[in-house]
Structure formats: structure tokens, C-alpha cells
Amino acid sequence: PVKDSTAAIGLTILLFIIPSKLDFLHAFDKDPTKRPTKPAPALITWKTIHEKMHWSLLFVLGGGFAIATGSTDSGLSTMLGESLSGLKGLNEIMILFIVCLFAENITELTANVAVANIILPVLAEM
Numbered sequence: 001p002v003k004d005s006t007a008a009i010g011l012t013i014l015l016f017i018i019p020s021k022l023d024f025l026h027a028f029d030k031d032p033t034k035r036p037t038k039p040a041p042a043l044i045t046w047k048t049i050h051e052k053m054h055w056s057l058l059f060v061l062g063g064g065f066a067i068a069t070g071s072t073d074s075g076l077s078t079m080l081g082e083s084l085s086g087l088k089g090l091n092e093i094m095i096l097f098i099v100c101l102f103a104e105n106i107t108e109l110t111a112n113v114a115v116a117n118i119i120l121p122v123l124a125e126m
Contacts, residue, residue, distance in 0.1 A: 015044040064113030071118050081122040088126060099123065 019040035026034040071077050087095050099119065106115050 016042050016046075018043050060111050061113055064111030065117070067110055067114035068117030071114070077118055077121060080118065081125055084122060084126065095126070 020043050021040035023036035023040050027036060029035055071080075084099075087098060090098075103115055103119055106119075
């Protein structure tokens, strides 16, 4: 099945292939002065990616999604939901305070993305 990541990778590869200038359209022109003398650079180059990309962000997000998937597959999210089911009888403000305190402490150990992916489905069931 094709997912969002497949489309994103496909478009990224196209950015490395599509030329930034349309000089190639004159490659078979009868007038030799209009023909391109050198290949046009691609829309994006590896040098640009290497210098401008914040790789740490990529690893933090990827790690966060991996932790979230692991917690879902291992049953940690279900266990967390069951342990928080005792909060249903409390005031909504008190539930909010407890969940915020819990989320704040967990984000000291792991990425915010992972915490959001773990806690939000649990809260949606409450």
C-alpha cells in the first residue's frame, strides 16, 4: 500500500532529477546558439540538503514516532489507558492537571512527539 511517506520520498527524488532551468527544451533547436552548452543543475542538490537540513530534527521526530509505535504495539498505551481510567470520576480540571503533570515529566525522558502519540489516544477515550 502507498502511504504518505511514499509520496514524500517520490517527490524528493524528483527534486533531485528535475532541472532548474528549461534550457533542455532547446536541445534539438536548429539554431545552435540556443542549444544548451552544459546541463542545468537540479532543483535541489545534495550540497544544499547537507548544509541546510537540520538532521537532529529528523532523528528526534523519527525516534519519537518509533517510540510511539512501539508503545502501541507492546500494549503500553492500552495499559496506560487502563491505569488512567480511575481518573474518570474526578473533576475535569483535576484530570487536566494530572495529565499535564504526567506529560511534563515524561517529556523529560523522551521526545514530545512520542508523548503526544501515546497520551492523546488515551485522552480521546476518556
